[in-house]
Amino acid sequence: MVYILNIETATKNCSVSLSKNGEIIAVKELSEEQFNHAEKLHSFIKEVLNEVQISLNDLSAIAVSKGPGSYTGLRIGVSAAKGLCYALDIPLIAIDTLAVLAEQLAIDSGCIVPMIDARRMEVFTQVFDNKLQPVSNAEALIVEEHSFSDLTETIHLIGDGALKCTTVLTAEKFVYHQDIIYPSAKQMGRLSYKKYTENAFEDMAYFEPYYLKDFMLTTKK
Known part of the structure; x- marks a missing residue:
């Protein structure tokens, strides 16, 4: 069995899913105006694993939405994915955020x-x-x-x-189609499994989010 944890944090939607051989079997997500991804992400990961009663050690890979999108959201998702992949010694898969959105x-x-x-x-x-x-x-x-x-x-x-x-x-x-607003990890199962079967993995030492634009820091007047 190929279990892949899918993480999508590129927008206001903090979304986590678990796929089995490309089919989504558990999802947890929340969209809020204020970015609370740092608070929610790891608890969502625990919840989807508990729902199907598997552990982190059962995962075959972790997939993360790589951007473009929110600088803060992307950094949180990619950092979590890379940390888990490194600790578990499993491959990292990167999925284009716009492709995830189009899948809906x-x-x-x-x-x-x-x-x-x-x-x-x-x-x-x-x-x-x-x-x-x-x-x-x-x-x-x-x-x-x-x-x-x-x-x-x-x-x-x-x-x-x-x-x-x-x-x-x-x-x-x-x-x-105004009912489709944010990308979701619910649509990452097929994409991440395809990359897994193709051994299309990222080099964790060098992988960075795809910001598309340079970060610009502004201050309130």
Whole structure:
């Protein structure tokens, strides 16, 4: 049996799941305006393991959502994953956060554009086809009226970044799925198991979150 612990902390959703041969068998998550990931993450890990009555030593690998997303959230998730992998001597798997978000939507045609809020009118985004394959690179995009003008097919927008685009991206080709807001570890099972079978592991000594943008520290006026 391949048990993989999946950790998703790139947004306001602190999410942990446990998968068995790629199928999710336990989930614990909570979305809050204030980031409480440091307080919640390790208790969530204990809860999903207790739910299926296995221990940390039964894990085959740990998968973590690597970004883009919140600097604080990503650091918390990646630090926890690397620490556990090192202590348990098991491999680390990194999953693209935008791919995790895209997994929540199934479509027959058109494309999926997950968006993670990056403040003001900027979003972290990427285009996926209806088979959930990426057709563009992840980018930090300032959304304006002519964004995605090169795409003529139906564009399905998801994520908390999409919520603020409803008054800007108004063409008929844009379809908003406002019930899909945050990436979740519930969608990481298939992705992490695939990487496990391919031995697509990270070097724990050098792996860092994918911030996409340089960190900028600001102070309140």
